[in-house]
Amino acid sequence: MSTAYEPEKIEKAAQEQWTDSRCFEVSEDPDKEKFYCLTMFPYPSGKLHMGHVRVFTISDVIARYQRMQGKHVLQPMGWDAFGMPAENAAIQRGIPPARWTYDNIDDMRDQMKRLGYAYDWTREVTTCRPEYYRWEQWLFTKMFEKGLVYRKNSVVNWDPVDQTVLADEQVIDGRGWRSDALVERREIPQWFMKITAYADELLDELDRMPGWPDSVKTMQRNWIGRSEGVELSFDVAGEDEPLTVYTTRPDTLLGVTYMAVAAEHPLAKRAAAGNAEIAAFIEECKKTDAAEATLETMEKKGMPLGISAIHPLTGDEVPLWVANFVLMSYGTGAVMAVPGHDARDWEFARKHDLPIKQVIAPEDGSEIDIDEAVYVDRGVLVNSGEYDGLDYDAAFNAIADRFEETGRGRRTVNYRLRDWGVSRQRYWGAPIPIIYCDDCGAVPVPEDQLPVVLPEDVELTGVGSPLKEMPEFYETTCPICGKPARRETDTFDTFVESSWYFARYACPDSRSVMLDDRAGYWLPVDQYTGGVEHAILHLLYSRFFQRVMRDEGLSDASEPFTNLLTQGMVLKDGAKMSKAKGNTVDPQGLIDKYGADTVRLFMMATAPPEQALEWSDDGVQGAFRFLKRLWHAVDGHCEGGSVAAVDAYDDAQAGLRRKTHQTIAKVSDDIGRRYKFNTAVAATMELMNAIQRFDDRSDGGRAVVQEALEAIVKLLAPIVPHVCHELWRQLGHEDALVYARWPDVDQAALEQDTIELVVQVNGKLRGRINVAADADRSSIEALALADDNVQRFVAEQPVKKVIVVPGRLVNVVV
RNA sequence: GCCCGGGUGGCGGAACUGGUAGACGCAGCGGACUUAAAAUCCGCUGACCGCAAGGUCGUGCGAGUUCGAGUCUCGCCCCGGGCACCA
Numbered sequence: 001m002s003t004a005y006e007p008e009k010i011e012k013a014a015q016e017q018w019t020d021s022r023c024f025e026v027s028e029d030p031d032k033e034k035f036y037c038l039t040m041f042p043y044p045s046g047k048l049h050m051g052h053v054r055v056f057t058i059s060d061v062i063a064r065y066q067r068m069q070g071k072h073v074l075q076p077m078g079w080d081a082f083g084m085p086a087e088n089a090a091i092q093r094g095i096p097p098a099r100w101t102y103d104n105i106d107d108m109r110d111q112m113k114r115l116g117y118a119y120d121w122t123r124e125v126t127t128c129r130p131e132y133y134r135w136e137q138w139l140f141t142k143m144f145e146k147g148l149v150y151r152k153n154s155v156v157n158w159d160p161v162d163q164t165v166l167a168d169e170q171v172i173d174g175r176g177w178r179s180d181a182l183v184e185r186r187e188i189p190q191w192f193m194k195i196t197a198y199a200d201e202l203l204d205e206l207d208r209m210p211g212w213p214d215s216v217k218t219m220q221r222n223w224i225g226r227s228e229g230v231e232l233s234f235d236v237a238g239e240d241e242p243l244t245v246y247t248t249r250p251d252t253l254l255g256v257t258y259m260a261v262a263a264e265h266p267l268a269k270r271a272a273a274g275n276a277e278i279a280a281f282i283e284e285c286k287k288t289d290a291a292e293a294t295l296e297t298m299e300k301k302g303m304p305l306g307i308s309a310i311h312p313l314t315g316d317e318v319p320l321w322v323a324n325f326v327l328m329s330y331g332t333g334a335v336m337a338v339p340g341h342d343a344r345d346w347e348f349a350r351k352h353d354l355p356i357k358q359v360i361a362p363e364d365g366s367e368i369d370i371d372e373a374v375y376v377d378r379g380v381l382v383n384s385g386e387y388d389g390l391d392y393d394a395a396f397n398a399i400a401d402r403f404e405e406t407g408r409g410r411r412t413v414n415y416r417l418r419d420w421g422v423s424r425q426r427y428w429g430a431p432i433p434i435i436y437c438d439d440c441g442a443v444p445v446p447e448d449q450l451p452v453v454l455p456e457d458v459e460l461t462g463v464g465s466p467l468k469e470m471p472e473f474y475e476t477t478c479p480i481c482g483k484p485a486r487r488e489t490d491t492f493d494t495f496v497e498s499s500w501y502f503a504r505y506a507c508p509d510s511r512s513v514m515l516d517d518r519a520g521y522w523l524p525v526d527q528y529t530g531g532v533e534h535a536i537l538h539l540l541y542s543r544f545f546q547r548v549m550r551d552e553g554l555s556d557a558s559e560p561f562t563n564l565l566t567q568g569m570v571l572k573d574g575a576k577m578s579k580a581k582g583n584t585v586d587p588q589g590l591i592d593k594y595g596a597d598t599v600r601l602f603m604m605a606t607a608p609p610e611q612a613l614e615w616s617d618d619g620v621q622g623a624f625r626f627l628k629r630l631w632h633a634v635d636g637h638c639e640g641g642s643v644a645a646v647d648a649y650d651d652a653q654a655g656l657r658r659k660t661h662q663t664i665a666k667v668s669d670d671i672g673r674r675y676k677f678n679t680a681v682a683a684t685m686e687l688m689n690a691i692q693r694f695d696d697r698s699d700g701g702r703a704v705v706q707e708a709l710e711a712i713v714k715l716l717a718p719i720v721p722h723v724c725h726e727l728w729r730q731l732g733h734e735d736a737l738v739y740a741r742w743p744d745v746d747q748a749a750l751e752q753d754t755i756e757l758v759v760q761v762n763g764k765l766r767g768r769i770n771v772a773a774d775a776d777r778s779s780i781e782a783l784a785l786a787d788d789n790v791q792r793f794v795a796e797q798p799v800k801k802v803i804v805v806p807g808r809l810v811n812v813v814v
Numbered sequence: 815g816c817c818c819g820g821g822u823g824g825c826g827g828a829a830c831u832g833g834u835a836g837a838c839g840c841a842g843c844g845g846a847c848u849u850a851a852a853a854u855c856c857g858c859u860g861a862c863c864g865c866a867a868g869g870u871c872g873u874g875c876g877a878g879u880u881c882g883a884g885u886c887u888c889g890c891c892c893c894g895g896g897c898a899c900c901a
Binding site for chain 1: 815816817818819820825826827828829830833834837838839840841853854855867868880881882883894895896897898899900901
């Protein structure tokens with residue numbers, strides 16, 4: 001009597017058994033090899049979306065696979081619970097951010113449990129809880145003591161109508177998203193973390209991280225942007241202070257025909273004082289937002305300041321301009337312009353009729369016309385007086401030496417990386433633990449007064465932070481002198497919470513210290529999985545924080561994540577699935593209709609994890625159909641009763657055994673090494689097809705089918721754990737599948753007497769031959785040349801050579 | 815604009831280290847079963863030529879390297895992600 005595949009029933013039963021046996025709860029066991037498998041934790045935005053399901057399933061497959069390898073696996077889950085959407089919901093619906101967040105967490109936790117992830121729920125971490133954020137407040141005060149944090153003015157988007165600071169995302173075409181008012185750039189004092197102090201270490205270690213994708217390492221290298229250059233001083237006519245610029249191309253120094261400073265530069269401000277036109281231009285510059293993409297793509301504008309700089313080598317006067325593309329925050333806020341050999345300078349010079357001078361010529365002696373096209377490659381110096389004929393390196397050194405000798409410059413290393421501004425003028429975040437005292441200045445909150453708890457019962461209006469209206473929050477006393485003082489009302493960037501949560505999972509209940517000995521057992525994370533959109537910021541901040549924690553004596557590890565898998569986005573209609581774009585697909589409907597296993601299988605079978613996955617509703621049906629086929633195959637097989645042991649096989653039986661063990665080998669490699677779950681699924685589907693074509697009810701036949709079905713159930717256990725859990729039981733096993741080991745390949749079963757080789761003539765496929773597995777080269781060649789179709793194409797032509805690729809093909813070249 | 819990916823049948827994708835292009839699945843078409851439908855099972859399915867054997871073309875576009883290129887090199891085009899206050 002055959003039974004139906006009822007996912008809802010078997011999934012519930014499997015999950016209950018996992019929960020009751022607490023098999024995914026792990027403690028520290030030094031005798032076992034640990035494996036810490038982590039997914040980037042979600043922001044509790046409401047319901048799970050497809051991107052969540054994809055990344056959690058990928059990670060769960062790896063965790064369950066490693067468990068079957070005998071590892072002691074930790075897979076925790078938590079909530080990146082601070083953030084803007086909670087404030088938006090509060091403004092729109094009048095629900096306090098805390099309640100909205102906790103409700104969402106409850107919903108999403110239920111959905112995760114329904115999907116059967118192998119999480120140790122006893123370690124759940126929620127970043128908006130004081131017991132969590134107190135430790136980042138504490139670490140901040142330690143960083144304060146070490147000089148790793150500091151306060152400086154920095155630019156924000158100011159909405160003059162709502163009287164509030166806007167996130168870049170809230171600025172739409174230069175206007176506030178709620179008020180529609182033109183946004184202004186405004187400078188306010190903010191806290192910064194000195195990530196640049198670790199720039200060299202963060203850069204150098206990338207060379208020793210084989211477990212990270214090259215693309216991510218390259219992006220981080222470019223982001224840090226270490227460059228070796230020279231700082232040069234130009235005198236300015238009528239000014240006492242020289243103007244210092246940084247350049248990586250001192251070899252082009254004689255090609256300088258103008259210079260440019262940022263709108264915020266003191267020289268520009270002074271020039272504006274006596275010139276209304278310049279003042280207006282500087283005002284206009286402030287109206288663009290500060291995003292790099294905007295600065296780089298906007299029209300390059302500038303104005304002469306009416307001041308001249310003196311060229312340090314020739315003594316010539318070069319005009320000084322103010323330009324909208326020069327950044328005050330990068331380098332010195334001033335650049336020397338070499339239009340002949342820099343693309344942006346060239347374009348700007350053409351537009352404003354500034355002279356273009358060639359000082360570099362191609363090394364191969366070819367002629368170039370600098371008025372036609374810019375020449376940016378390194379080459380040989382020309383029109384550079386005593387430096388003519390030098391190459392890049394020689395010129396770099398000669399000019400750098402000259403400036404160092406005269407004290408007018410120095411070799412220096414520059415980074416594109418900027419310090420991390422962590423202040424946010426928002427309510428729903430961790431309070432920055434600083435007290436401002438008129439006498440003592442900015443004072444960190446002492447350890448015994450931590451945490452600084454964020455009040456949760458508030459009303460949000462959308463205008464400013466409610467903390468600024470709560471004297472019971474901000475009124476306090478100075479920890480040093482005891483006088484009345486005022487608390488910082490800014491909160492941390494939410495990236496601060498996500499920069500160390502991975503460590504806290506090791507000891508989420510630790511009350512006395514940020515991290516205890518348990519972190520020493522679990523860290524670093526062995527496998528980290530998350531969206532490629534986090535390739536730079538989140539991952540770089542986490543690498544920085546891990547080092548800060550290391551230097552605080554909290555952990556021995558320098559790198560937080562040994563292996564990184566960056567999963568591609570789930571796209572819909574060609575764009576990232578996101579709430580903001582309104583193109584999300586709710587996975588819940590599919591779970592209700594087909595069960596968790598079908599959804600898990602579909603996500604894994606459809607595309608490799610690193611690739612973007614374009615969502616389509618078709619295909620889910622196919623995953624469901626396959627699970628039904630598997631179910632009925634096991635069901636039908638088990639109806640035949642117990643299986644007798646057999647030690648000799650006929651050809652067909654040996655053939656199915658070979659397919660079984662080829663599949664074990666392929667799936668082990670696909671999941672264990674390549675992370676190609678889609679081809680792993682395809683391989684098990686092929687084995688299923690082979691089983692269904694195999695019709696042999698003899699003892700031997702039933703034995704190899706039993707072996708094949710057990711292999712499929714184990715190989716698919718990480719991907720579709722519920723149905724496999726039940727099928728394993730049906731195949732006659734008392735111990736739950738979750739305690740089973742990954743299957744081994746029987747090398748003897750793989751052996752073959754003959755193999756097929758492809759024969760090409762001049763690289764085109766012309767025939768196939770069967771040869772003995774151990775055939776030598778000359779007999780292969782002879783067999784290949786004897787093939788009728790091969791003979792047709794060789795015909796009378798002399799054979800120039802024959803290439804034999806063992807196990808693959810023969811190519812006859814005529 | 816800069817940095818990092820990607821582009822292969824009607825669709826998702828496979829081809830791992832330069833060696834049979836299109837595995838596996840979806841959709842479609844034909845058939846079996848059924849009173850019927852659903853479900854299930856079997857077969858076909860890149861384009862073109864051919865009765866067939868087989869042949870020609872074909873991996874975004876253009877060149878190149880090689881006995882052999884989806885894969886490597888150079889130059890383009892298009893799409894996605896990131897660009898520091900979305901997470």
